[in-house]
Amino acid sequence: MIYKKNILCIGAGYVGGPTMAMIAAKCPQYKVTVVDINDKRINDWNSDNLPIYEPGLDVLIKTARGRNLFFSTEIEKGIKEADIIFVSVNTPTKNFGQGAGMAADLQYWEKTARQILSNSDKDKIIVEKSTLPVRTAKAMERILNSASGTIKFEVLSNPEFLAEGTAVKDLENPDRVLIGSRETEAGLKARNELVDIYANWVPREKIIESNVWSAELSKLTANAFLAQRVSSINSLSSLCEATEADIEEVAYAIGTDSRIGNKFLKSSVGFGGSCFKKDILNLVYICQSYGLNEVADYWESVVRLNEWQEKRFVLNMLSNMFNTVAGKKIAVLGFAFKADTGDTRESPAIYITMGLLEERALVNVSDPKALVNARVDLKDIKDGIDFIEDPYKAAEGAHAIAVLTEWDIYTKLDYKQIFDSMVKPAFIFDGRNILNHKALFDMGFNVFAIGKAPLKHF
Numbered sequence: 001m002i003y004k005k006n007i008l009c010i011g012a013g014y015v016g017g018p019t020m021a022m023i024a025a026k027c028p029q030y031k032v033t034v035v036d037i038n039d040k041r042i043n044d045w046n047s048d049n050l051p052i053y054e055p056g057l058d059v060l061i062k063t064a065r066g067r068n069l070f071f072s073t074e075i076e077k078g079i080k081e082a083d084i085i086f087v088s089v090n091t092p093t094k095n096f097g098q099g100a101g102m103a104a105d106l107q108y109w110e111k112t113a114r115q116i117l118s119n120s121d122k123d124k125i126i127v128e129k130s131t132l133p134v135r136t137a138k139a140m141e142r143i144l145n146s147a148s149g150t151i152k153f154e155v156l157s158n159p160e161f162l163a164e165g166t167a168v169k170d171l172e173n174p175d176r177v178l179i180g181s182r183e184t185e186a187g188l189k190a191r192n193e194l195v196d197i198y199a200n201w202v203p204r205e206k207i208i209e210s211n212v213w214s215a216e217l218s219k220l221t222a223n224a225f226l227a228q229r230v231s232s233i234n235s236l237s238s239l240c241e242a243t244e245a246d247i248e249e250v251a252y253a254i255g256t257d258s259r260i261g262n263k264f265l266k267s268s269v270g271f272g273g274s275c276f277k278k279d280i281l282n283l284v285y286i287c288q289s290y291g292l293n294e295v296a297d298y299w300e301s302v303v304r305l306n307e308w309q310e311k312r313f314v315l316n317m318l319s320n321m322f323n324t325v326a327g328k329k330i331a332v333l334g335f336a337f338k339a340d341t342g343d344t345r346e347s348p349a350i351y352i353t354m355g356l357l358e359e360r361a362l363v364n365v366s367d368p369k370a371l372v373n374a375r376v377d378l379k380d381i382k383d384g385i386d387f388i389e390d391p392y393k394a395a396e397g398a399h400a401i402a403v404l405t406e407w408d409i410y411t412k413l414d415y416k417q418i419f420d421s422m423v424k425p426a427f428i429f430d431g432r433n434i435l436n437h438k439a440l441f442d443m444g445f446n447v448f449a450i451g452k453a454p455l456k457h458f
């Protein structure tokens with residue numbers, strides 16, 4: 001098979017894997033190879049048991065794998081052959097030194113840039129897929145062009161906006177694809193090459209072109225705005241609980257204003273996921289480094305409010321359960337940071353489980369897809385915790401249920417059966433507002449939802 005171009009993606013994670021699968025499925029004329037330093041991940045991508053759960057991903061992978069989509073650990077060989085390299089390695093929050101707890105840790109990023117440099121013998125386009133601080137492309141260019149030679153690298157920013165759980169849908173039918181480049185002749189030429197790839201399935205008017213700095217900053221900003229909406233509605237949930245206003249009614253009423261819009265107004269136990277907190281703190285750090293302290297404080301409050309919302313949930317459980325949960329069994333239903341994913345990174349469930357354990361509760365953690373990750377997150381905990389996939393078994397003999405992920409299956413359980421198997425008085429704390437609270441109350445539960453007046457029998 002003669003391919004038009006060779007595409008390589010470094011980093012076979014939640015972003016790299018699905019994104020490359022979509023490009024390969026839609027563009028059979030390109031050869032797409034995804035490489036990773038993690039052997040197990042690559043083996044899993046080559047098996048029937050994919051390393052991440054994402055609705056529709058298995059079908060997509062089957063369409064292209066072995067045809068023009070390949071997963072491999074041969075990073076250097078991949079780099080040599082590639083014309084276009086997407087870099088999708090992780091950029092976690094730095095946990096040491098200057099900027100610890102806020103700045104992005106760019107060590108994998110820089111290592112990858114150097115690896116590209118030392119294995120290249122022809123011109124290449126390098127595409128930033130990971131979320132990065134604005135002006136990272138400059139550092140990338142410096143490293144890539146540090147060797148004297150005639151090889152030219154053009155660095156583009158093409159941030160990924162997919163959300164987990166809907167990755168395949170988001171990739172197939174994106175709101176927009178953003179491509180930033182230098183506005184030089186070579187930069188614009190590289191930009192066009194990337195536009196050509198996406199134009200195989202994305203309508204041309206949805207492909208937005210910009211300068212490279214705007215593209216980098218837009219990704220951070222998009223996540224900051226989304227997280228801000230969740231923190232805004234969550235900030236009002238506490239006021240609703242105190243005043244008997246209902247947060248869902250308020251969200252509906254404001255969301256029908258077309259200037260506000262109805263998305264991302266679901267009040268919850270808090271936002272999680274690998275991006276929101278990390279990206280906002282990164283934005284905060286960048287603002288601070290430009291001396292923009294008021295701007296930094298403004299965005300940091302979005303993260304602080306989220307932490308408070310998680311803490312509030314634990315305190316609410318404690319105060320309503322007679323100020324003690326010590327020795328009481330609590331079923332945590334849902335550990336993933338949102339439904340339809342097994343991902344638990346920054347999941348509110350981690351914080352809440354730890355909070356309950358600190359109060360010496362006995363926690364049964366349940367989730368249909370995330371228990372493997374949950375065990376890793378809680379690996380240091382020796383006592384007081386059990387992992388039970390079956391929600392009925394997890395709730396048996398429990399004093400309380402805390403629903404922390406909006407999995408559809410939790411809306412369909414036989415709560416009468418569950419109630420009968422629990423210790424009385426039985427409590428249910430719905431951290432996602434997905435249950436029928438009135439029906440649960442009528443069954444005998446004491447019901448506490450987010451942003452709603454509590455329903456108690458005492």
Ligand code: UDX
Pocket residue numbers: 010011012013014015016035036037038041088089090091092108109111112129130131132274275
């Ligand atoms: C990505 C981006 O990296 C992140 O910046 C963005 O905000 C969200 O999307 P994600 O795909 O979720 O993150 O990360 P992860 O699932 O951790 O995947 C990164 C992969 O890169 C891992 O499989 C890791 O093994 C690999 N990697 C890391 C390399 O192949 N080489 C390295 O040097 C470092």
Ligand code: UDX
Pocket residue numbers: 160161162163164165223226230263264265266267268269270271272273274275276337338339
């Ligand atoms: C996010 C962005 O949506 C995506 O565009 C970007 O590329 C990566 O970061 P993701 O982290 O996968 O995607 O999930 P998202 O759907 O944005 O949800 C983030 C968190 O906010 C979840 O914990 C979710 O439960 C919570 N959330 C979301 C709410 O609590 N209420 C809402 O109304 C929406």
